[in-house]
Structures are given as structure tokens and as C-alpha cells.
Amino acid sequence: MSDGTTASAPVAETGAPREQWSGQLGFILAAIGSAVGLGNIWRFPGVAYENGGGAFLIPYLVALLTAGIPILWLDYAVGHRFRGAAPTAFRRLFKPAESLGWFQVAISFIIATYYAAILAWALAYAWFSVDLAWGDDPAGFLFGEFLKASDEVTVGFDFVPGILAPLVIVWGLALVIIASGVKRGLERANLIMIPLLVVMFGSLVVRAVTLEGAADGLNAFFTPDWEALTDPSVWVAAYSQIFFSLSIAFGIMITYSSYLRRKANLTTTGLVVGFANSSFELLAGIGVFATLGFMASQAGVPLAELGSIKGIGLAFVAFPQILSTMPGGPVFGVLFFGSLALAGMTSLISILQVVSAAFQEKLGLSVRQAAVFIGGIAAIISILLFSTTTAVPLLDTVDDYVNNVGIVLSAVVMCVLLGLVLRKLTELQGHLNARVGVNVGAWWKWLVAAIVPVVLGYMLISHAVELVTKGYGDYPSWFTTAYGWGAIALSVVASVLFAILPWRRPVDDFVPDALPELASTGRRSA
């Protein structure tokens, strides 16, 4: 590839040089760390099982190749070409689009506040695993002794010291990492935590597949139900799983790719990150279902009759129940909850970086100032709202609305705006192809501008209609309106307000790299 096809980059007159990853490995590990989170461990196995078992592999792979990796490449192209966190990058692309960037920042801010709380639970449970503190009633222990959950669905400020302590530890660690910057903080943390996560979770899977009944669990997980493929909801579940799992369309990958060197390989690294994320999900499926098979064999019931196979119920009720009955339960427990905490932490710091980087750029803050002020505000809100007796319904509600409405809306708007309104996909395709890596063809533009908006638009509308007509869960409508729709409304308002604020650093005197002449055809110059 010719090096002479790119124009020299403008250098800002003020401010420190933009941070960067020390190399490709640092970026890839950080991007994998962001993608591999709690959902890989506690969501994918259950979703696959409920949607066709082994047959789910087909829609899952189709979704990965037609939506996951294409949007990942789109995020990379936007962040790398326009060199900034989401608001900066979108503004440089099209000034009014800065609001979309702030919407993604607001969504990240909200997610960080409750995601940290779940990490705190995982950290506490790693400690509880040592002596299997939940005894023979894990559900009672979780909601009674540990969370001290109120029966009332409201928001109160009755703090629970057992949650407060680990939550403060989680926030302390996360803010120290963010305050240490991209290379010394994010990169170093992921360099330690990702290999550790793989070793810990790998050990857990090896132990799990040797448990009595593991084969029954794996049978349930992998045996295909071909009829499921004719059910549209199975395909939606596959797109949904891929979409939520890859950390796409809410600013993370835009921010992370903005720290890559100018000639970085974007497309092949995207493939590595996408397949690494799915590889971990497959590993999690094997580990979780082998363990559930053991649980079913101990209880003498078919696996289908087990209660919780997803989410909080799986991690904090079913797994503790299993740990109490299995040989070496405390060690297995530390590995499981330690893995959850590690996977969660690498994702949490990526979410926080979206917020931190955006404010660094807009308000001219240093890395440490942004970590202390902006991260500190997130930490205080998180502690105030989610270390209380009323945390569970709030967390549950905000999580559903912010993910299924907020992030999906952000993705649809991004694809429609870039693909159909501004018609920027040819430029972004040219940017991807002006670097070494997999050559991106015109098919990518079709996927981003047509297939992804249709699939995600369907997901968005159907979920929103369900929320409006049926509400969410068993919660009262005033509660879901105030805190579910309220979170979305707050994000919209914040996106407008922050876009109006004046920039404290130059942002508009930016000229993106010139593209090779052949970029208009999507082909790389020789």
C-alpha cells in the first residue's frame, strides 16, 4: 500500500498530544476486554439454549457477519478517521451530529453507574465463596441478607454496608485506571486482566466438563432444534445477542479506535475482536451448561426444569446453589465470581473512558481531572442509587430501557445518518481500505445502510411498543416511566445541552487524512 496517499496530519496548537495505544496488541486486548463482559458469561448461554441450542449457531454467525463486525468497522472508521471521542468524531463528521455523540456518552454514563454495582456484587460473592456464606438458601441470602432488598418498588437512600464497601472498591480501582491514561491505565490493566480472565475461566471450564452430569448439560446446549430457525424471534435474539455483546454503537469503539496510530490495521483487528468475543461466549456456554448439567443431575430433574439459566438469577442464585453441592465448591466459586468481576471491570473501564474522553476534549480537562470530576460524579450517583435497599428494581428497569431502547436507537440513528442522510459510507470505506487489512467491499455499505437499520429498527420498535403497552416486568407504570423512559429522556436532554456548551479546545480546525483517489471505488491503491 502506498504511504504517500495520506495528507500530513494537522497538529493542534494547544493541549497535550493525543494519547495512543503502544501498539496493536494493547488496542486489541482493550477492545476484547470491552466486548467480553457480564453478558458473555450470563446471557449468551441462556439465549442460545432458549433459541434452538446448536441450531442457534446459524443465526448467531449470520448476525456476527452481517451486523456485528460491520458496525464494529463503522465505529472504528468514525473514531479513527475523525480522531476523537464520540462527540468530537461526530461533530467533525457533521456539526449537528455532535448531539448523537453526547447521547452515546449519556448512555455510557448511565450504564456505568449500575454496571459497577453488579461488579461489586460479583466481588462480594467471590469473597462469600470462600466459606459458601449463602448456606442452603442462595435466593434468600441474595435478596435478604446481602442486598437487604426492600419489598417496595421505589428509590430510597437506605444504604447497605455490604454493597457499599465493594462498590467503593470497584469505583476506586476503575477511576485509578482511567486517571492513569490510555497506555499506563487502560492498556496495562487489560494486559493483566484479559490473560488472567482467560486462565481463570478456562480452569473453571475444565473443571466443569469433568463434573457428573456435564454431558447432559452439553447435550441440552448443543443439540439443535431446527424448527427454531423458522421463528423470527430466534433471529432477532441472535442479532440482539451479537449487538449487545460487542460493545458497539455507544461510543466505546469510536473512542478506543481514536487512540490507534494513523496507519493502524482496522479491519483485521475488528475480525480478531469479533471472533475473540464469540470465542469467549462459546467457552462460557460450555462452562455454564456443563455446570447446570451437574446441578440437574444432583437435583434429579431434567435441565429444562431448572429455574434460572440467565442473568442475575443464574450468577447469584443458581451458581451458589451448585457451589454448595459440588466438590471444591469454594475454589470454583472464586474462579467463577472472580471471572465475572474481571470481565466486568474491563468493560466498565471502557464505558467510563467514553465519558472521560468526551469531557477531556470538550472542556479541556486533563486525564486526571476528567477521572476525578466526571468519574467522581458517576461514582457518587452509582453509590447513592445502587448501594441501597431499593437498588434491584431500579437497576433492572434502567438496564432494560437503556440497552433495548437507548443503545439500539443510537445504532439505528448512526447507521441511517451516516449511510442514508449524509452518505458518508464511501468515505469511511475508503478510510478502512487505505490501511492494511481485509479489503471492505460495497457489500459493507449495504449492510450498514440497509440490513442493520431494518433489523435493529424492528428490534427497537417492537420492544418500545411492548414497553408502552405492557410496561416492564411487574413494576408499576409510574416507576418504569420515571426511571426507564426518564433515563432515555435524560440522555436526550443531555445530548442537546452538552452539544450547546462551547468547546474549550479547538475542534473544527481538523482535516481528516486525504484518501487515495481510488477510494471512491472502495479499492486500495497498490
Add this chain to the structure above:
Amino acid sequence: MTGTAILFLLISAAIIWGGLALSIVRLRRDGGADEGQAPHDL
């Protein structure tokens, strides 16, 4: 495990873990950034 489950375990592993392995091989072949060049400032 049943033969069908083993088959699907192998197919899943071959496609997903194989896909990861191929991507890494491709990345090593392609190479990456020009290490000497700093990214431009904000």
C-alpha cells in the same frame, strides 16, 4: 454426550475458534501500524 451434540460442539468450535485463529494469522501477515508515526493531536 450424544453424537449430534458432539458434532455441533465441533462445528461451533471449528467456525468460531477457527475464525479467531484465522483472523490472528491474517493480522500477523497483514501487519499493523507504522510504529514511528504519532497520531495527530486533537
